[in-house]
Amino acid sequence: MDNPIILVQAASRAWSGAPDWCMNEVDGRPVVALTIENGFKEFPAADVRIIAPEFDRGGRLDELPAMFPENKVSVFYGFDESPLERMIAALEDAGDHVPVIRVDGLHFGWLTDHARTMLNQASKNGLDCVKTEDDFPIQLTSDIYRPGALKKALSILEERSNGAAYRVHPKFFMFTATDKFKCARVPGPAVSEEWLKKCRETAEQVYIAGNMNVDSSKSINAGDQLSFHYEMALDYIGPDAEVLDCGCGPGYGSRMLADKAKKVVAADLDIETVRRASSGKYYDNITFQTGDATSLGFEDNCFDAVTSFETVEHVDPAPYFKEMRRVLKPGGLLILSTPQNSLGHIPVNSQHLHEFSLQEISGLCSEHFEIVKTTGIKQGRIIFPDDPKGQNTFMVCRKKI
Structure with missing residues (x-):
């Protein structure tokens, strides 16, 4: 799986309505560019698809593909309140059975070698979703999904009145429905203190405010x-x-x-x-x-x-x-x-x-x-x-x- 599809979830504002830190700049580029760059180091032939809410169409995310002229990078916009539907639409041409990687745009330090391990495990065992343990540092994580499982999850959630939070994080819905989905949590790998310190040093340009804010006029309650x-x-x-x-x-x-x-x-x-x-x-x-x-x-x-x-x-x-x-x-x-x-x-x-x-x-x-x-x-x-x-x-x- 040397040329996987990598979905990078990014937005100009967080669920709270405040500016999203993935658009903060590190050395003149938004953080999401570092996240994409990190992916190409492990998967140079990857098909990277930035998945963003419709409200960001025409904004700075449009500039990302030009930052990687030698690689395959595109941007999909849609479904402000439902990353699940955003993923499905962005994977329309992918087929139902080839697992894909999803990573948050803020997670510039994600462990791409571990993502490869999870991707191979999903492919070998026919898994619908693979993720690390819930308490592993979230900034180092990515998730694996099978597109057909995402469609199945949406079809079930459409019949539920309380499924909005799972449309934001569909992996957890799959883990609640083990009779319908085949999922696996895997232990996080050993992480060197050198990598943690390097990520923390970069983060000094990213996490620039001590307080996390809420703008109720723009917040989306589900997330x-x-x-x-x-x-x-x-x-x-x-x-x-x-x-x-x-x-x-x-x-x-x-x-x-x-x-x-x-x-x-x-x-x-x-x-x-x-x-x-x-x-x-x-x-x-x-x-x-x-x-x-x-x-x-x-x-x-x-x-x-x-x-x-x-x-x-x-x-x-x-x-x-x-x-x-x-x-x-x-x-x-x-x-x-x-x-x-x-x-x-x-x-x-x-x-x-x-x-x-x-x-x-x-x-x-x-x-x-x-x-x-x-x-x-x-x-x-x-x-x-x-x-x-x-x-x-x-x-x-x-x-x-």
């Missing part, structure tokens, strides 16, 4: 994990609760909390972030202020709940957990999320000091709290009940009385 964290948290917030939203970012989640809680204090380390957050829609039960997650200026035992999403990976976890516990009332809840990574000692995301395996984050939480529930978010908004492995860890922890 928006950032809002999903707050939606999950609302199940644990009562109408009389006083809540600290620690690491509030642009404040969209704080306003979601304020629709249910009695009072919300929205805190972030960066004063400009706080100013932008406070300039949004006014709520009389939200207070915006600066705050350091490892050294908060609040009294002991003053909050019923603390939400802290995508924060602990940015800081020293020891003082972080100590502060979270200190400001909570006895019996209060810490509700957090963080990337789940089996190789998190050198995270690709250069904004992160450390990313935690499920065992690591569970151990840290257990030192200070009783763990009420652990959920592994597979990708986007997809969870499997009672399965804590995923690309992201969502935890609900209680301060012991």
Whole structure:
């Protein structure tokens, strides 16, 4: 399989509606160009097809084929809310049985030799989908699909009212329907520290903001994990609760909390972030202020709940957990999320000091709290009940009385 079809999923904006980092520039080229270039090193005769939402037609992605004049690169546009339908349409001429590689445009460090191994396994065993373990660093991954299986998945999902999230990540639908699809998870390969460090160095030009943003006017709910964290948290917030939203970012989640809680204090380390957050829609039960997650200026035992999403990976976890516990009332809840990574000692995301395996984050939480529930978010908004492995860890922890 030296000349596979490689689908590169790219867009100018993320599911949250904010600009997508795959279009950030590294040495004058968008990140997605590095992702394509990496693929050609392993598969020089590959047929690379960039699959993008219709809203990007006429934009900068049109320039990508000209960056690779010696290679086969094309761009397909369509289906803003359904990468599944986008893939099927882009593979119309491919036949149903030849497996193809799919990689996210942001994943410039994807392990192409491992993709070859998975591709060969899919071809040899007639597999519909092959992916690495759910907690392997996502920036290094790619997936294998059989086009006929994608069509089959769509035909089933069209009859379901709750299938939108699976149209974003169809591999997980296939893994839920093992009676209909033949799938395999394979262990991630050994990764050298040299490669992790090289990816992290490149990422310094890619992950240029500490906060991930949401633009609700442009977001597409089916794939928006950032809002999903707050939606999950609302199940644990009562109408009389006083809540600290620690690491509030642009404040969209704080306003979601304020629709249910009695009072919300929205805190972030960066004063400009706080100013932008406070300039949004006014709520009389939200207070915006600066705050350091490892050294908060609040009294002991003053909050019923603390939400802290995508924060602990940015800081020293020891003082972080100590502060979270200190400001909570006895019996209060810490509700957090963080990337789940089996190789998190050198995270690709250069904004992160450390990313935690499920065992690591569970151990840290257990030192200070009783763990009420652990959920592994597979990708986007997809969870499997009672399965804590995923690309992201969502935890609900209680301060012991």
